[in-house]
Amino acid sequence: MEKPRFELTASPHIKGPDSTPRIMWSVVGSLAPVIFAAIWYFGPSAVLVLAATTLGCVLTERVFGPGGSLRDGSAVITGLLLGLTLPAGIPLWMAFLGGIFAIGLGKLLFGGLGQNVFNPALLGRAFLQAAFPEALTTWPDVSGPWWALRGDNFALPFMTPNPVDTVTGATPLGLMKFEGAHTELARLVIGSTGGSLGETAAVLILLGGAYLALKKYLDWRVPISIFVSVAVLSQIIHVFMPDKPDALFMLFSGGLMLGAVFMATDMVTSPSTPRGAWIYGAGIGALVVLIRLWGGLPEGVMYAILLMNSLVPFINRATQPRLFGTGKEAAA
């Protein structure tokens, strides 16, 4: 008798078109415009830094991760996102180390894809910020020739980077916080300001985010609730304390756009319930405003997201959906 030729599977026997690798690679694709902007503004340094972080992440995943896990694309996302949060002039070995840390301790240590509590890219950046505070806060300006390196990218490990003949300047948030100076909104929106690689092009970030939201590859509630809570809170504060910046400046400066659209929406580390997403986003927004206006650092997006990441299990638990046929909707 010939071998049975029919599949025997449990229902459902058909499957929707989405797959985890497809979601991940779509996120990579939607980062492309942001990456182009980074290269446009920061030249070869941008390419080098992004390559270093991505390589750090991919190699770590390849060596320590489960077999074939590179194919799902999540390591590449972490690498690119980490790179986009770094200043262009950072020595490459630091960027590479950040990538190793992000995947190794940020993700694999928790059990790999889907298990991590914190956004791996932000954890990698937090590690770099703690380890190399100076390199992480030296912001090259976007002026100067395109082809020039924006810092001593090739500095050797643990050596003091050579001073490079490039203009460094403060970020708009730094200017606001430490010098009380304001940056024009138009420059913030198109991104021709100082800052880390990916945080400068607000429009392109929103474009990528809109694409992902339409494909349902990110939960639109998260960025919207972050934006709303940041705008409302900062505008209220601005009304009572006019020396504090207004809502538009808060929205378009610093890493808020990149953080809200690409980091806070990481599916693994954000709530999976719709109501949870609103609470989580509002919490991030409030923390961003508090840290930016009254904290010791000019920027607070990273810590705001990481702090809210740690609350996600509790938010999930508290916001379970209402079971059909219970509550006031059910007929008595």
Next chain:
Amino acid sequence: MLNLFGHTFRHGVHPPESKGLTEHVPIRRMPFPDRIALPLRQHAGKPAKCLVHKGDRVQRGDKIAEADGYVSVPIHASAAGTVVDIGWWPHPDGSMTETVVIDVEEYSPQIPRPRMVPNWSGLTPDQVRAAVQDGGVVGLGGAAFPTHVKLAPPKDLPIEWLLVNGAECEPYLTTDHRTMVEYPDRVHFGLRIMMQCLGVKRAVIGVELNKPDAIAALERTIPDDLDVTVQGLTVKYPQGAEKMLIEVVTGREVPSGKLPMHVGTVVQNVGSIATIAEIFETGLPLIERVVTVTGPGVRKPSNLIVPVGTMLGDVLDYCGGLTEDAAEIVFGGPMMGSSQPDMRTPITKGTTGVVVLTASEVKPKRTYPCIKCGHCLEACPVFLNPSQLGLLAQAGRYDVMQERYHLQDCMLCGSCSYVCPSNIPLSQMFALSKTALRKQQTAAAAKEKETEKEKEQEGAKVA
């Protein structure tokens, strides 16, 4: 009645409808096969009790097994012939079950014995229910729940609405669709009998909007003296789930753990209603049903009237056989149906269709870890958290699944598995968890009894 701005249930999924293969193909009668197999268990509830012996000759329509108790219905011979075997036979649910095998008489005119056709208008509700049970009628939408039980709601639960389920939300299937298009009068006749039996004034036939010809045919034939409306429903899976249909038509959610009658409704499948009409038209019991044989793996997709008990192989042969790339045969729709490995498996009363899928549709897919995307939460029509339930199922925490995450409310519609980007077989895990939970509970109950006994014995010793 169009439902352009109408209300729909929340969540659900949109699988490709794939109904084009058969939705305009008229129903044909399939010739009698050489041999039929009639399982004694074709309905929810207790299996029927066999009345025939090996070697007996039966006429088409003869009762070969009687109802065993209230939640049970008899089985009738769907063709004249000789009983050649009563024994284990493959069943559509994957098990082997006690089955009466009949060799069909060659050249028989297949004329049933003359029988009394009950005059419905003179019957009391009890007599109608008895006739329905005696006719072996079960829900033809797939669950095969004995229909007469649904016609007997307790006195303290007044029924306001009779809902007729013509949603047919499973992809590929067009059984109910063709029934509504070709036999709308029969549907209305069945409705009249049921409305009288239940004492309800209002009936609503719910039909998904992708069947405009069915809606038109039903609306054209509504009798003047019946308060029947045809309501177009948003095309979305699982629109045909009882709870979803009730919610859309009446705006009421059936309370968790309760039945449709608790919100004043009775839901019947369109095919069951047409069958009831037939009983009161011809006196013939449920011995044949409409089956859609379809899918890219079948050469001649068709809508057929098939004698109950016809084997899968005979049905496929009649439809031109399988294509080269046929890869999986499913009884029922592709969302909730069950795969069949054996060509001898018979069509039963609950078999809505035979769908043959090809390799490109059923290719095994790599499973990834849950990335907590929440797509399943936005698909679940009863608002469960399949993602969390899946993690708990993997950990074997069936008790937590039930107590905190309402496992028992899952109706295994498969929407979560359908959308899961990581290809996690969620609904399969939930089906297994339900079984495991039941086992645990029985074991716990048994243990409790034992300890009680021990205590009693100890108590007796002390005394």
